[in-house]
Amino acid sequence: MRVDGNAATGSLAEVFGRDVSLAITTCAHCGHEDLLARCIAYVSAMGTVMRCATCHEVLAVVVGDGARFTLSLAGMRSIQVVAAEGA
Amino acid sequence: MSPRPTGWHAGTVVDIRQETRTAKRITLDVPGWPGNDAGSHLDLRLTAPDGYQASRSYSIASSGESTRVVLAVDEVPDGEVSPFLVHDVRPGDALEVHGPLGNYFIWDPAASASHVQLIAGGSGVVPLFAMADAHGRGGDPAGFRLLYSVRTPDDRFFAAELGELADRDRIDVTYRYTRSTPDGWPSPPGRVTRELLAETTWPADVAPAVYVCGPTPFVESVSDWLVELGHEPRAVRTERFGGG
Amino acid sequence: MSFITRGFTGRGRERDPALPPGQSLVEDWPVLSAGPTPEIDTADWEFTVVTENGRHSWTWDEMQALGVEDVTVDIHCVTHWSKLGMAWRGVPLDKIFEEVETSHDYVMAHSYGGYTTNVPLDELLDGQAWIAFEADGEPLGAEHGGPARLLVPHLYFWKSAKWVRGLVTMPDDDPGFWEQNGYHLHGDPWKEERYW
Ligand SMILES: Cc1cc2nc3c(=O)[nH]c(=O)nc-3n(C[C@H](O)[C@H](O)[C@H](O)COP(=O)(O)OP(=O)(O)OC[C@H]3O[C@@H](n4cnc5c(N)ncnc54)[C@H](O)[C@@H]3O)c2cc1C
Ligand SMILES: [Zn+2]
Numbered sequence: 410m411r412v413d414g415n416a417a418t419g420s421l422a423e424v425f426g427r428d429v430s431l432a433i434t435t436c437a438h439c440g441h442e443d444l445l446a447r448c449i450a451y452v453s454a455m456g457t458v459m460r461c462a463t464c465h466e467v468l469a470v471v472v473g474d475g476a477r478f479t480l481s482l483a484g485m486r487s488i489q490v491v492a493a494e495g496a
Numbered sequence: 497m498s499p500r501p502t503g504w505h506a507g508t509v510v511d512i513r514q515e516t517r518t519a520k521r522i523t524l525d526v527p528g529w530p531g532n533d534a535g536s537h538l539d540l541r542l543t544a545p546d547g548y549q550a551s552r553s554y555s556i557a558s559s560g561e562s563t564r565v566v567l568a569v570d571e572v573p574d575g576e577v578s579p580f581l582v583h584d585v586r587p588g589d590a591l592e593v594h595g596p597l598g599n600y601f602i603w604d605p606a607a608s609a610s611h612v613q614l615i616a617g618g619s620g621v622v623p624l625f626a627m628a629d630a631h632g633r634g635g636d637p638a639g640f641r642l643l644y645s646v647r648t649p650d651d652r653f654f655a656a657e658l659g660e661l662a663d664r665d666r667i668d669v670t671y672r673y674t675r676s677t678p679d680g681w682p683s684p685p686g687r688v689t690r691e692l693l694a695e696t697t698w699p700a701d702v703a704p705a706v707y708v709c710g711p712t713p714f715v716e717s718v719s720d721w722l723v724e725l726g727h728e729p730r731a732v733r734t735e736r737f738g739g740g
Numbered sequence: 741m742s743f744i745t746r747g748f749t750g751r752g753r754e755r756d757p758a759l760p761p762g763q764s765l766v767e768d769w770p771v772l773s774a775g776p777t778p779e780i781d782t783a784d785w786e787f788t789v790v791t792e793n794g795r796h797s798w799t800w801d802e803m804q805a806l807g808v809e810d811v812t813v814d815i816h817c818v819t820h821w822s823k824l825g826m827a828w829r830g831v832p833l834d835k836i837f838e839e840v841e842t843s844h845d846y847v848m849a850h851s852y853g854g855y856t857t858n859v860p861l862d863e864l865l866d867g868q869a870w871i872a873f874e875a876d877g878e879p880l881g882a883e884h885g886g887p888a889r890l891l892v893p894h895l896y897f898w899k900s901a902k903w904v905r906g907l908v909t910m911p912d913d914d915p916g917f918w919e920q921n922g923y924h925l926h927g928d929p930w931k932e933e934r935y936w
Contacts, residue, residue: 410738410773411712416553418597419539422502430600446600452738453772454550454819455898456921465776466854472922473743474935475541475549479922493499506743542745548762548820549742550750574768575749592742688825 414448420457421445424480424490427493435486438466445488500530500596507565509589517650519570519619520582524591526563533602534559534630535623535707535735538595540567542577552577555623555709555735556596557654559630562628565593570619570652572739603627603707603737610705611639613698617688617710617719618646622735624709625654640667641704643696645688645714647675670696688714690721700726709735750820759822760929766821771883774917777789778852782887787871788906790841797906798836800887803871806835811870813893815900816929828891830872833864838920844909848891850915852903856915858925859892859899861909868894871904896927896934 418430430446441463448468451458456472461484467482482488507524515521538560541551558566571582585591603621612631614624621644631640631665646652652671661667672692673685698704706727708718715736722732756765770782782800789796810829816822847864849857863869872891873880880886885902892899899916919925924933 411776412553412738413601413734414734415598415600416537418502418537419551419553419594421644422594422597426502428499428502428597428599430598431788444600446598451774455772455774455918457922459548460775460776467775470921472918472935477935479935481921483920485639541742542748542750543742544748544750545744546762548750548764550748580748584745589746590743592746 412450412452412491413446414444414450414459415446417450417454417457417459417471418446420473421480422475422479424471425490427489429488431491433489434468435442435488436461436466437465437470437484437486439493440486499599500532501676502595502597503528504594505529507591507593509585509587509591510564512585512587513637514570515653516570518582519568519653520565521557522569522581522585524565524567524593525592526565529563529565530596531561532559532565532596533557533599533603533604534626536596536598537601537623537735538565540577540581540595541592541594542580543592545675550577553597555626557622557626557629559626560633568619568622576592598735601707601709601733603630603705605634605636605638608636608638611698611702612641613695613704613706614640614642615688615693615706615708615710616642616644617718618651618737619653619716620643620714621646621653622709622712623735624707625658627707628661629657630665631738632661632664632668639698641666641696641698642669643672643688643693645670645672645674645710648673649676649678678710688718690724693718693721694725700728703728703731707735708732708734710737711739712736745783756824758824760816761932763816763820763822763929766823769823769884770817770819770821772817772819774855775853775882777882777932779882780852780887780903785887786905787836787888789836789840789909790906791840791909792839792844803831803888804887806831809870812892815893815897818896818898818923818934820926822929827876828870828872829874830870830888830891832867833869833871834867836871837861837865842909844911846910846913847907848910848914849899849901850906850908851901852905855901855903855917857890857899857901858910858913858919859895860913860926862897863895864892868892872900894928896924896929899927
């Protein structure tokens, strides 16, 4: 199911422990920089696959069975978040 | 505004009512819920006796500092989770929720000076209703418009509440019926088109904040047309609900 | 903190002794996607096998000419659903490897759209795997991997790569797409090899 990166916030929160929908990501494939929430997410019972809105290559993948989560960020050159407590 | 903590909570169903012909409004009381901004969602997880789990995202129709969380769930025929929520859940049941989630698709009255255009398809009105409702309760001067595409008059979510907000001039609502209209409706049933967007929504030159939510194909065509009509891509926020 | 949700059993969670552990039967055929659905015309379709000894390729018609088989198999998705006794039509990989020499023990399947999955070569041979292009008497729709997908029914269904375009043999069992992201390298449903 194709949805917005915003819908991946829950899966990512399992790993980051907080809402990272406003993180700024840079695509390792094409260099496109955008808010995480604005990428394209493919969500299924196998996991969440986030793809660059510009080049459609894979930015990140989250796989979890409720007990354990695996996050791959191989398709992101960087991910930038603001400090957790209002800095 | 400091960010609200996100986490898993056990909520108790305190009220269920028929929202549309095919949807229920489900109110949860969630002890420890940190409140939520208008437009955010949560992930709801169901667990079977054999340990099998299914999880889905649902937008939150309520907002503010409360442990009451209102959902509105439309039944997707043959779906795994929505028919269960619509038909089998009863008051008193416990449901596991993860949230609040999605700081991107929110409307913050304090942070926004611009006019707001809401565009909904079907149940996609849920987070947009939360924004309209927050605007209705606040004193902010933003001009709110909603274009709402829905199959028939009986399929409208929050019809009474939106009517009341419109009566108080807090929002301007345009319905677009895709299957059948009320008697005497000025236009035959039909989908939202680029032309309809141009006629009934805030034009690009007032630089509104635009929120589009609904089935994925609806959101994708509407947001493409908005950009063609001159809206800044970054001013158009989308929340695809899936389906195709 | 998970607790059982009163009344929830999951979609069509019908038990059957023919099913591997943790699986249940579905009537429909759920679609799981990890990316955009590629639309490939059979006129442009090409299947390629790359080994340490070189490259072989087949057009759509050349592939069909290798010899088509009808098989009835069970499929098991790692997301807990199974379908029993599904009719498929395709070319067995044995026919393809009659024309290919390799000393490698593993292959990486590659798909249009970029998907990959790894399988031991000996699990693709001896009537265990096909390049399939029909299911339940219908040409495979793009959403189910058409025009052609790999069919390896004795492994979890993510190994049956949709939109397959070729195989690359490998000396080692390198992980494919889902295998790099937490899923099991092998994926035997009877051993519940779901995650690593
Ligand atoms: C951020 C977010 C917020 C959401 N908020 C709401 C909400 O407030 N209210 C609400 O009712 N739904 C909402 N949804 C949709 C919801 O998450 C589920 O997708 C929906 O309830 C169907 O789940 P299911 O298990 O019943 O169907 P599934 O078993 O997942 O799917 C069954 C079949 O229906 C199709 N399908 C799946 N989802 C949809 C859909 N949304 N529309 C049409 N067909 C679909 C599938 O492709 C499949 O063929 C939201 C989705 C997202 C991503
Ligand atoms: Zn990119």
